[in-house]
Amino acid sequence: MRKKFISYAVPCIGDDDIKESDKVLRSDWIATGPKQEEFSNAISKYTNANHSIAVSSCTAALDIAIGAMNFAPESEIITTPFTFAATSNAILYNRCKPVFADIDKETRNIDPKSIEKRITKKTKAVIYVDYAGHPCEMDEIKEIAKKHGLYTIEDAAHSIGAEYRGRKIGSIADVTAFSFHALKNITTGEGGAVSTNDQNLYEKMKMLMNHGIDKSAMDRFGKEADYGYDMKMLGKNYRMTDFQCAIGISQLRKLDSFIKIKSKLSEFYDEELSKIVGIEIPEVKPHVKHAWHLYTVLLGGGIDRDAFFRKMRTMNIGVNVHYIPIYNFTYYKQFNINKNDFPITEDVYRRIITLPLHAKMTKEDAKDVIEAVRTSLN
Ligand SMILES: *Cc1c(COP(=O)(O)O)cnc(C)c1O
Secondary structure (H helix, E strand, C coil): CCCCCECCCCCCCCHHHHHHHHHHHCCCCCCCCHHHHHHHHHHHHHHCCCEEEEECCHHHHHHHHHHHHCCCCCCEEEECCCCCHHHHHHHHHCCCEEEECCECCCCCCECHHHHHHHCCCCEEEEEEECHHHCCCCHHHHHHHHHHHCCEEEEECCCCCCCEECCEECCCCCCEEEEECCCCCCCCCCCCEEEEECCHHHHHHHHHHCECCECCCCCCCCCCCCCCCCCECCCCCECCCCHHHHHHHHHHHHHHHHHHHHHHHHHHHHHHHHCCCCCEECCCCCCCEECCCCCEEEEECCCCCHHHHHHHHHHCCECCECCCCCHHHCHHHHHHCCCHHHCHHHHHHHHHEEEECCCCCCCHHHHHHHHHHHHHHHC
């Protein structure tokens, strides 16, 4: 048995990242400023989006994305229930109604056919999540959105670095939201960003992340600058510190190498786990590049997931469950959502387990995980 607990994910911060943030911390500008602009531009360059804004979290990113679209209260936004609570909470912040669609069993992504069934006269947007780092079926989703005049928002908390039909995630949806939380593909501790090709949405999001004010602190700094500014919308303080942005710039340079390590480990998992009866390995569509934020498997019929979870944890393997469907949460009970409308989500939720996968892991670690899977199933 492993002596040391292995977590499903860990932050991968190196001396190079620390050095960059150290420089900023010793300067006179540590809150949002030049490094935030530099990080935002680096995200645009990486994702091929026209505009990006580094903000304090992906939750903030989703909130300002919906806010910029300015929907009337009670508007409906379709999303997946198989995600972190932040995705649909952002809909509620904007006084809109989350309407859940079912998922696809293989990718655990929102099922475009289910989206179409949930559309009403009140539907204004679709928020889809690239689960585990596997891009959604964007062509189909965008076609549905176009047909019904809906905005698309991509919750890419798992998928920076992924590609859909040769295109980097970040400029395909109307707005894409990224997360730089400690356990995501790259990290700034807490952090996030939006990317878009839409100039109008960009300008609104830029205000919404800074109280609705039309000028940044940098715009008002220095000998030539004026003190004046206006507040045009009711925004929030979703600004990211410059010392975090310095870490982000440095982390972004290493993103592709992190993905490479994780994709090699995933291949090894696939190879070994496919030999084990009772384990269904995740499917990767041929037209995508996976970002491998998570490696999840489905347990076959008759295997008790929760008992398996306990056994793995006892053996120091930090398995996890992503996700508890959102409609199960106490707060969401008020919306009277019927579980029976989500047969695939329910089936996947009962059988899914996340195995450890991160860029600090070695093949030996992966072997320990596989060995523990074998032992747990016996
Ligand atoms: C982590 C996560 C978020 C929230 O990201 P934060 O940066 O922590 O706000 C949103 N959606 C999904 C799918 C996530 O995994």
